[in-house]
Amino acid sequence: MSSLQDYLLLSSLLFSIGLAGVLIRRNAILVLIGIELMLNAANLNFIAFWRFGPNPSALTGIMFALFSISVAAAEAAVGLAIILAAYRHSKTTDLDRMNSLKG
């Protein structure tokens, strides 16, 4: 039988993978995807705590995860639009070369 500990360990591993991607990737789109991975790890925690919590029939964990997924979708859309605007300006998505504010 899986315990809450297993789910928390899995989600902390997913969070660390996303964090590593954010810190070491050079492509701005993949950095944004790393942020999505970290949000997914948080959502997995919401659902795991809801399932193992004392009162799962209150549905608060499910609602929190649903709203969190919606906010993540909005964040992805705006983030990719910002990356497209920055690409149009500097002709690259390489974060090591995107190093001036004025272009």
Next chain:
Amino acid sequence: MTASFMILALLTVAGMAAAMGLRNAVHCVLALTVGFAGVAALYLQLGAQFVGLTQIMVYVGAVAILAVFAIMMTHSPEPVKQPAFSSQWFVGGIVAASVFAVLAWAIHSNAAFTQGLPPQPEVTVHQIGDALMHHFVLQLEIMGLLLTAALIGAVVIAMGHEEEMK
């Protein structure tokens, strides 16, 4: 730890690690869909069917497609000579590994997290809709407003200036 949890966890971790580690950006997004589907299967295993299907629709269906389009529009799939990772990748790897070590230690040392699975709660879509329309109706409206604002904002930001379009 059940066998189904192990399989799903391995699939998810492998997909997400490949999404962050592969060189070609399109391959990264394809691996990412595997990872997102694995997380959705974990939601289904935990009894949150509605959240699992929402995860598939939003992440596998929308966010991954959006990322593929962004990669196509920025010519990222072209073969690049410079490395895929930042010059300070070693520092980033150490930071991520230490974050995982601290989180794993904190989870491992807490005895409250070792309890087994309580009986499966009965959650129907009817109940979720009822809660959304009564108890969480203000949050639902705010979410609709936020999504509308994000939609308009994303179009305005990505549209560019008038003179560039001519």
